[in-house]
Amino acid sequence: MASPDACFCLSWRMAVEANNAQGWRTVPPQCVGHVERYMLGGQYGSDVAAVADQIAIYLGGSAAADGKDAWILDVDDTCLSNLPYYKEKHFGGEPYDSRAYVSWVLRGACPAIPQVLGVYRKLMERGFQVFLVTGRSEDVLGASTVENLAAQGFDGHHRLIMRSAAYRGYGAVPYKSTIRRQLVAEGYRIRGNVGDQWSDLLGECVGDRTFKIPNPMYFIP
């Protein structure tokens, strides 16, 4: 067995990914080094690749039957990585800092998560309507998000749905549920739904399958 701290931190991370640990505000202090090694040492990349593999297994040889077969992908730490930002924030060991975070996003410098970009390209090739659904504020972060996604290869998608003023103050579950309900009302069949937060994947109209991308750095209720 690993050292007591490594053992505890592995268990904590597992509790996060299985949605047993909720409402946490920072990574436990004794796990900051563990999360750093996880994110930078290769295991995180392997874990994301494993999710991409499961999506590939689920897809098999299938393609969109028509223009109503849809997938939903979250943006932050699903398509685009905030890891360069969190490196400066002790990998989640510091509480959320909205001003610094907005400055970071406005730079439009988030790199693609390559395994998810692979999933995205496959979905596009197969003719699925891909919706990128994000809690980012449309007013403040719209332009930088559009630019960042395009620069990182997330182009040609059906629709980018950002948080409009009407949804300000909504929690992620009711906001994203409302968006998905609208898509279903438009006749879309949500074949899959990918996010790094359980709040992307719970609520209404979650889709035929959901896929949780690992993220031990922060929790969005």
Added chain:
Amino acid sequence: MASPDACFCLSWRMAVEANNAQGWRTVPPQCVGHVERYMLGGQYGSDVAAVADQIAIYLGGSAAADGKDAWILDVDDTCLSNLPYYKEKHFGGEPYDSRAYVSWVLRGACPAIPQVLGVYRKLMERGFQVFLVTGRSEDVLGASTVENLAAQGFDGHHRLIMRSAAYRGYGAVPYKSTIRRQLVAEGYRIRGNVGDQWSDLLGECVGDRTFKIPNPMYFIP
């Protein structure tokens, strides 16, 4: 980073616990040794303890308001462990063997999972109605299950609900959803729901919070 196999097996196990990997019939061959070390080397026990800790955080100082505040616990590999049986089945490296499994359960020799027994006792002390809900066949396994639970300290619960003939052939999600819906119709408020399979925790009336106990040895759809 760990060896390529260890890295892959950690990712596979994470994919199982986050419900990304579904419908698998055996542990991947290259991960049988990994799962053995996980189950016997201390990390599994630490992971179960982390879930129990999260339940304790969720409970806080709360107690049942009246006789309708309920919790649901699954039996196999939630309250009672089948690890002694799976030791003989390559820790899930062999496909499910219903005849051997029934023989094992008829012995009534499953040990309690101590961290879950601790949760159980706390829930009983706090006055919650605890329902043990299992897919085990009532006709075949009823007597041995009742005896095994009592011998391992799971006594005094409100009701043990086993699969009656009426539910033969039901999948776990519709079977357990139907049971939970009936409990809600009786006026129970399901405050929490604990199981080692996602099929214990998805569907209808899942409860205010669900808790996933780790299990990398088998998958029940």
